[in-house]
Amino acid sequence: MSTTLLYLSMVNWNLFGQDLPPIQLDRPDQTECPFITPSGYIQIENGVTIENMDTSTLSYSLPTTLWKYGINDRFEFRLVTDVVSERGTDGKSTGLDPITIGFKAALVEEKGIVPKISFIGHMTTSRIGSLQFQSKYIAPSFRFTMQHTLSDKLSLAYNLGAEWDGESAAQTYIYTLTSGLSCTERLGCYAEFFGFFPSGGSPDHRFDCGLTYLMSDDWIADVSGGFLLSNPSVTNYVSLGLSFRFNTRG
16 A cells, blocks of 8 residues: 555644544555544545656555544454556556455554554455556455644654555565644654565665645645655655545434
8 A cells, every 4th residue: 555644633622612623634645544534434534646656657645535433432344455657768658456355453542652553454456446556465454543632732653564566576665754733733744764674675764744634524635745765856745635534313
């Protein structure tokens, strides 16, 4: 899965006069949040991304969508769809990446120095997608996602996990580290380091940052961008997102 990203909501949700806090996202950064989608809610997180893969290849996500449904207070079902278009020296390919299904389960609540912890497990199908983007094997991935509340306006979150690409049995270990700041009651920002440790390959470290704007308790917009630290001119991206949720139980 390419871009399922985090929003750290620092808004004091009591200001909005509701029992539920404002919408919490797994975008726009690479750090997935430990919060569970409220029970009975469907949450749809959309992002349009343009990524410069190398000196000759551009990749467009049009869009990437994370669909989430809250089963109860500790468990959510997840589905990822990604419509992509790649342009390179060999021409243009457009279609649907293999669909990803999964879940998030709450494990530990934050208490003192102990962070809030959840576990995310995904399985990317090999054949449920456009022919040109299919893979040889089903590809699993998992993360432990953790968050500390440092103050009313500042949080620190991080992920540790591993993923497989569907083409070989070799795994890639992943890490993320992000800080989120509430600039105003509705405007938030973040800065993040993240990276990959492929089995038998060289580490790949990256940086990104972005802004979020809470339009209402149930709607949020975001903008973000990032680059490869070792060679910023080769791999970089910009992304725009719009996400929302609604109650299926009236």
